[in-house]
Amino acid sequence: MNDSEYSSKIDMIGSIGNLEPKDGNIGIFVPSMERDGTPLDHEKWRSDTIHLMSSLFGGATAFEGFGGWLDEEQGNKVKSEAISVVVSFITASELTEKKKDCLKKYLHKMGREAKQGEIGYLLNGIFYRIKDFENE
């Protein structure tokens, strides 16, 4: 799509309704291995994450990657694995208490059930990690 086509598309979208531009984003790092290296059902976790993020924020896209993290609690070992980052574009008004509670419940559940050392997420370019998972 060239710039004029892009501009036209934006104008068209704007003329359809009172659409608030989505200028923020949130990304969830979905693991493929447990902390000890046992493989996970990555596709299921990714699919569940996409489903939840789409429900909360209107849509989600998964990007595949390969990453590592430093497990400071287990001898400072670098652990690497294939991951997916599920990203949703968001508006400021979508960051509500209820959505936060819903997403929090899911992230902590993923941390517990997938036996993770950490769960990572990005919000508007800032990276966070959950190390202590709360019970349901």
Place this chain on the structure above:
Amino acid sequence: MNKKAKDKILTPQEFAEGLGGEKVGEIPNFSIDPIGLKFMATHIGKRLSSQGGRPTDPSWKTIRKVPMKNETWKRLETIAEAYKEHAVSIAPGQLAGIALEYGLPQLTEQDEAPRALLENCLSQSTYTFPEHEMQEARELTSVAKQSGIW
């Protein structure tokens, strides 16, 4: 009748911290960097087409003389030369025209589509560049910034 409790809107920080995570760090916004240069080379390459002569952008209808320092022209020549390594043949003057298109919205805050397109594509790039390529691009980026092109 009970009214449904209003769902309180949180700040990004409240939302992120409310998920239970600790902040680790911030990813800096891409200005122009190795990924940006690669994107720009690809984007520029797609814009230029030839009908027998030098490749050009058919939307370019206006040609004007633009005063500039010798150093600025030399830097345009350097950057144009760098794009050849990404298989994009562009003249320094053409590069100046494109730089104006991307630079002007920062001054006028209008026509955000090209800027949004750039930022959108940059944020989704997963390409990993060799270190020597990144170093060279950083140097070119610095030159471009100092000259006010980017």
